[in-house]
Amino acid sequence: MSEFDDWVGRSQTSTDTFDCARSNALSLALGGEGSLKAGDRMPLLHHWLYFWDVKPPAGLGTDGHPAKGGFLPPVPLPRRMWAGGRLIFHRPLLLGAEVSKTSTILSVTEKTGRTGTLVFVTVRHELNAGEGVAITEEQDLVYREPASASLPVPTAAPAPATAWVEQIDPNPVLLFRYSALTMNGHRIHYDRPYAVEEEAYPALVVHGPLQATLLIGIAERNLDEPITGFSFRGQQPAFDGVPLHVCGEPGDNGAEVWTQQGEAKNMVATVTTGQSA
Template structure:
């Protein structure tokens, strides 16, 4: 039995109002017009801009995240990140609505691989604005050993061959803005000395959720049909200062999308429109 078995099944709820200002701020940060108003449909994945879990300084870990323990298990491994997730969009949410999010830990799995010890925590979130579940989501969080050394910085590559492609410049301002809008205090996204000296990265790290947001925005424009499902998984970190290509190809069910900086893909996603 896992030492974290007691955390499986733990649940908590949070309530928030879907603020148009947050979606508009992200839209403008990504080059949009920011013209959303109350009553408009919430852009997909913009629920991540809500349900802030703000902790006082004494309740933060050295990495800027809330200290371990509480709802999530107190995994002692020093590096933690959001590895991927799966979402089903059952009905639209609207800006201005009051939404309740119910979160439940569904699994805690320990593995030992080439990179050391890994602990995966899966959390299910269900969002309801009063008319039944609107968004069902599973998040995979991973805790891991320290990096054995500084990771290499990828070499910029031309735009990959894809049906759709956009290129984003993930500079420190964009990373700071996304951290602020999601109340994400993880220092790898804005504190370069910490990211490089403590966690072994060669630069600031582009948020996984930010990459997912870029992918689903491209999918919405490219496919021309409502997105009903979105599964994504991080393959390797992306860093500031290097062009980030956001790409996609059509499939029978929707599309396959990915981000890419070097020769390998950073994040891959399956988009369903059926």
């Protein structure tokens, strides 16, 4: 999109200290022990709990996100979501460390899909704790037209017959807690009237990053080799009120993992093990 050419290549750097409290809070919210301490390896994808971008009320859009413009381009489409991403884990990040994150806009692309016009913004992040880049990440953000009709809530179904499967209850408390831990003000995750009446969802939407965290977690618990790469893509939203199955099948040098409600896959991902790039 030529009108946003000036945004491509924009870069900004922020720093944060990876205190244990946030990582332990997420661990406890997901049923873990919450016993991490300074110097321990940060669980994979817990870096999303840090680098908050807190805006005053005047700096928020009606959806609860920071208002458009600033670092990200002011795409004139009302619905925005995190569509997927790719990560390379070069070296561990330790809790208690001060970490810098450099973010760069790689592209702004317009496409046409079944639901109308889509604009994809791809952002690269590089995290560094002073010993070289620890994580290289690309995030794909998608901006969409207003919904013309609401999706149905999936019907609960038995757990899929697969090598790994865990069941999560994506209830409003869990969604609220994840929103709070990531300072994600997007109202589709905790404000049911807004999600239903303004964005035409049938229920509260389960965060894409939360699903990705669940997926990499089941892989970490079942694979013998360290995870060095992770790519994920949202296929369709997951909602509260229906059990969410976190599933996986091991393969050569990693695994295929996915979340599933009813008969449909919500997020699919590939986990890679072996030597880091």
